[in-house]
Amino acid sequence: MTELRHWWQRAVIYQVYPRSFQDSDGDGIGDLRGIASRLDHLHDLGIDTVWLSPIYPSPMADFGYDVADYTGIDPMFGTLADFDALVAALHGRGMRLVLDYVPNHSSDRHPWFLESRSSRTDPKRDWYVWRDPAPDGGPPNNWLSHFGGIAWEWDASTGQYYLHSFLKEQPDLNWRNPAVKRAMFDALRFWLDRGVDGFRVDVMWCMVKDALFRDNPPNPDWRPGMSTRDRLIPVYDADRPETMALVAEMRALLDGYGDRLLIGEIYLPVERLVAYYGPEGKGGAQMPYNFTLIKARWAAESVAEIIRRYEAALPQPAPPGVAWPNWVLSNHDQSRIGTRIGPAQARVAAMLLLTLRGTPTIYYGEEIGMLDVPIPPALVQDPAEKRQPGIGQGRDPERTPMVWDASAEGGFTRGKPWLPLGADHGRVNVAVEAEDPQSMLALYRALLALRRREPALGGGAVEEVRADGGVLCFVRREGASGVAVALNMTGAPAETAATGRIVLSTQLDRRGEEVAGTLRLRPDEGVVLAE
Numbered sequence: 001m002t003e004l005r006h007w008w009q010r011a012v013i014y015q016v017y018p019r020s021f022q023d024s025d026g027d028g029i030g031d032l033r034g035i036a037s038r039l040d041h042l043h044d045l046g047i048d049t050v051w052l053s054p055i056y057p058s059p060m061a062d063f064g065y066d067v068a069d070y071t072g073i074d075p076m077f078g079t080l081a082d083f084d085a086l087v088a089a090l091h092g093r094g095m096r097l098v099l100d101y102v103p104n105h106s107s108d109r110h111p112w113f114l115e116s117r118s119s120r121t122d123p124k125r126d127w128y129v130w131r132d133p134a135p136d137g138g139p140p141n142n143w144l145s146h147f148g149g150i151a152w153e154w155d156a157s158t159g160q161y162y163l164h165s166f167l168k169e170q171p172d173l174n175w176r177n178p179a180v181k182r183a184m185f186d187a188l189r190f191w192l193d194r195g196v197d198g199f200r201v202d203v204m205w206c207m208v209k210d211a212l213f214r215d216n217p218p219n220p221d222w223r224p225g226m227s228t229r230d231r232l233i234p235v236y237d238a239d240r241p242e243t244m245a246l247v248a249e250m251r252a253l254l255d256g257y258g259d260r261l262l263i264g265e266i267y268l269p270v271e272r273l274v275a276y277y278g279p280e281g282k283g284g285a286q287m288p289y290n291f292t293l294i295k296a297r298w299a300a301e302s303v304a305e306i307i308r309r310y311e312a313a314l315p316q317p318a319p320p321g322v323a324w325p326n327w328v329l330s331n332h333d334q335s336r337i338g339t340r341i342g343p344a345q346a347r348v349a350a351m352l353l354l355t356l357r358g359t360p361t362i363y364y365g366e367e368i369g370m371l372d373v374p375i376p377p378a379l380v381q382d383p384a385e386k387r388q389p390g391i392g393q394g395r396d397p398e399r400t401p402m403v404w405d406a407s408a409e410g411g412f413t414r415g416k417p418w419l420p421l422g423a424d425h426g427r428v429n430v431a432v433e434a435e436d437p438q439s440m441l442a443l444y445r446a447l448l449a450l451r452r453r454e455p456a457l458g459g460g461a462v463e464e465v466r467a468d469g470g471v472l473c474f475v476r477r478e479g480a481s482g483v484a485v486a487l488n489m490t491g492a493p494a495e496t497a498a499t500g501r502i503v504l505s506t507q508l509d510r511r512g513e514e515v516a517g518t519l520r521l522r523p524d525e526g527v528v529l530a531e
Ligand code: TEU
Pocket: 062, 065, 066, 102, 146, 166, 202, 203, 265, 267, 332, 333, 334, 384, 393, 395
């Protein structure tokens, strides 16, 4: 029997993209006061932990992932007083706050970088990654930016290149320099002292680079249409062995404040991903984010295989608090689930996310079934799309404003929203769905309530994972109690063997129906059965 000792094992995390959640001052961009005004929605839904994408002062070249001050709030989002009020409001409701932390790079406008680039002898020169040109005058090596093109920018006034794994406006910090570590750890303490419950660490697997700056080898599987970064295999600029020691230090710092949460944003195959729990599954991040469902082929057999492979990769044995799983369907960098697999299957995905073993993260708007919003070229905001147009890297479509009601701007702003709302916003919104007992919102509420009520859905083991034709089946078991989950991942009726009483269907009917031997599922229907 698994006792869930830690709050983050019982948590349901909700990601807020602050620009897009709620505007309070009419500038068309969301802000902290706006978020604070919408906590009832999250609380009623059954959410207990909010993760905010960056709210720090920033020139917004990458919408806050280019930080110009690690211990402030961008005026666009509010003030430190607004922040403290938000923390107090969350804690007052028994909820928690996780902040984004962006250690790999700062903004090129950060005072540290301005000093660093001012001269080769500046005391902060070594706070960033500066290298001499190659003998031919070109970049020091072949490393590529995640956003296209070479990862090095020439600085004519000091005659060296600096490294930027993302935009040239996002120079990489040099974590091999102890002064950088001290300053960046002080920033963590600043927020922990203000009551923050944890951090989601941006590109955790990229923080440390090869000390010898060796070239990455070519990727034989690269094909036109793929991102230019995929031309090389990122052996030397990501997932370096030294990263683990740094993660362990971050974790120890957080542990000094009690039971705080360290989440790592990590895009790696699961066998490498689990290394970020730390040796023997402890001492690293409690949640190396598991993005396997984001890349999944949406079919019962492949998702069954993902669950088995992930569970098997977790460091074993797993005493409480060690190598705890987590699941993610979407985030601010990825196409929304309903767009990837269709609105009908998005309901099945919601049931999957909230019945699997481990802490789920819900991306804002998924609880009402928001879809990607096509953005005409003239309205594109995302630098990823501007730099490599047309290859599907643009992230604006999944970052459009949260829709609260059927009014013209969806209750998001009284001004002009920074990105347009979807054409479906008269139907897909909180107010309309709150009145509809069959809505996606009603389904999310029912799933979250069931998850809290049913011990097997908390700490219970996941067993008997199998695909039966197009139906994904698994059992969650906790001591004597167990539930079975059966998800029809096709648009056709299906049958599978099951016995028990239906406690929830994705179509929000059939409750209490007894199943004896054969479970018949409608197209795109998932059910949870109690034994
Ligand atoms: O994303 C890291 C990352 O790997 C992205 O390049 C991702 O693969 C891409 O956006 C998919 O299109 C993090 C943040 O989540 C992202 O928003 C930032 O732009 C990036 O880091 C730089 O900080």
